[in-house]
Amino acid sequence: MMSRKLFSRYSLGGLSLPNRVVMAPMNRNRASDSQLAPSSMTATYYAQRASAGLIIAEGTPVSPQARGCARTPGIYSEDQITGWTNVTRAVHRQGGRIYLQLWHVGRVGHCSLRADASPPVGPSAHGLQSDRVPVLDGAGEPVLSACDPPRALRTDEVKAIVGDFVTAARNAQAAGFDGVEIHAANGYLFDQFRCPYLNDRVDEYGGATRKRWRFLLETVAAVADAVGRERVGVRISPLGAAHEMRPDPAPLFTYGYLACQLDQLGIAYLHVYDQSASWIHDPQSDLLQHLRACYSGPMILCGGFDDERAEAALRADLGDMVAFGKHFIANPDLVDRLRFAAPLAPWDSATIYKGGAKGYIDYPTLQEAALSER
Numbered sequence: 001m002m003s004r005k006l007f008s009r010y011s012l013g014g015l016s017l018p019n020r021v022v023m024a025p026m027n028r029n030r031a032s033d034s035q036l037a038p039s040s041m042t043a044t045y046y047a048q049r050a051s052a053g054l055i056i057a058e059g060t061p062v063s064p065q066a067r068g069c070a071r072t073p074g075i076y077s078e079d080q081i082t083g084w085t086n087v088t089r090a091v092h093r094q095g096g097r098i099y100l101q102l103w104h105v106g107r108v109g110h111c112s113l114r115a116d117a118s119p120p121v122g123p124s125a126h127g128l129q130s131d132r133v134p135v136l137d138g139a140g141e142p143v144l145s146a147c148d149p150p151r152a153l154r155t156d157e158v159k160a161i162v163g164d165f166v167t168a169a170r171n172a173q174a175a176g177f178d179g180v181e182i183h184a185a186n187g188y189l190f191d192q193f194r195c196p197y198l199n200d201r202v203d204e205y206g207g208a209t210r211k212r213w214r215f216l217l218e219t220v221a222a223v224a225d226a227v228g229r230e231r232v233g234v235r236i237s238p239l240g241a242a243h244e245m246r247p248d249p250a251p252l253f254t255y256g257y258l259a260c261q262l263d264q265l266g267i268a269y270l271h272v273y274d275q276s277a278s279w280i281h282d283p284q285s286d287l288l289q290h291l292r293a294c295y296s297g298p299m300i301l302c303g304g305f306d307d308e309r310a311e312a313a314l315r316a317d318l319g320d321m322v323a324f325g326k327h328f329i330a331n332p333d334l335v336d337r338l339r340f341a342a343p344l345a346p347w348d349s350a351t352i353y354k355g356g357a358k359g360y361i362d363y364p365t366l367q368e369a370a371l372s373e374r
């Protein structure tokens with residue numbers, strides 16, 4: 001049998017990955033309420049998944065203002081750095097590699113998520129119509145609530161957020177992460193600035209495509225200066241509709257421009273997520289081919305992959321690594337299961353965000369499942 005590319009080594013920004021299976025960033029909302037720091041359970045969760053070529057740990061708010069969901073651990077306080085240090089140590093002890101995804105939700109938020117009850121912020125005051133975010137009710141239980149109307153950021157505040165990302169990246173480095181991924185996908189802050197329907201600014205961060213990408217590109221450059229460009233990845237979700245986004249009117253130009261700029265910055269990787277799980281699998285996709293032509297560095301593909309689709313995408317040279325999201329929830333040993341074509345366990349939707357150990361750190365490996373059956 002031909003050796004499979006998915007399980008071949010790959011060199012990424014000085015890291016030697018034993019395979020090209022990436023664990024996609026996934027929020028699991030398990031942080032402590034008081035400190036919003038990752039707990040020892042989170043260290044166990046990621047250590048269980050350390051056989052991934054690379055783990056990209058969940059979207060992590062870079063500041064209190066950046067928060068959009070209850071119980072998401074941040075990376076802006078000492079307690080949070082300590083909590084994440086325990087996570088990276090646990091993963092490294094198991095021989096793994098781990099990046100942290102740095103996140104600002106922009107307008108997708110709620111006043112109750114901040115001690116000062118300040119509203120969400122965005123490129124403009126355009127709010128969401130029906131989107132809801134998890135907040136805590138009076139009894140401290142997570143409930144979904146409509147987003148509060150955002151206010152438009154002043155120009156000096158945009159520049160201050162660049163600084164928040166730099167501080168967060170330094171904190172991540174201090175906590176032992178192998179690198180950071182800037183979250184520019186899924187309708188959050190950088191995606192909102194990219195969007196011509198939401199961004200009606202008249203300062204240097206609005207207007208032409210290059211101005212709408214300026215905020216992201218300034219952030220990537222500043223973070224790369226701070227922690228090293230070989231330790232910075234960027235995630236995008238072209239054509240995505242999550243959080244009430246409308247598809248870009250000129251995706252080839254918009255994302256081609258960004259890919260060329262990121263290529264010049266020489267970062268660790270570009271992570272491309274197709275929310276529709278369609279064009280990312282199509283070797284004829286104009287958008288994918290264009291991104292690959294504009295960006296010469298390592299590319300991660302994500303969205304609806306299984307082992308066959310992943311192998312096909314790598315063989316067709318559509319990308320260099322493949323990220324898996326939901327399958328990692330219930331399959332801590334996903335790499336082995338893919339390698340040996342073993343059955344994949346189904347995830348339990350009810351416990352994804354519920355809190356606690358159930359549905360988080362109690363999914364067995366194949367071996368553990370076999371032993372408990374005896």
Ligand SMILES: Cc1cc2nc3c(=O)[nH]c(=O)nc-3n(C[C@H](O)[C@H](O)[C@H](O)COP(=O)(O)O)c2cc1C
Pocket residue numbers: 024025026027028058059060101183185186235273277302303304305323324325326327352
């Ligand atoms: C529970 C859950 C949480 C997620 N959290 C994040 C996140 O924090 N950041 C992000 O960029 N994407 C997030 N995603 C999207 C995943 O990274 C991934 O792109 C998506 O699940 C598609 O991959 P899949 O088809 O392999 O599951 C999340 C998805 C799930 C299911």
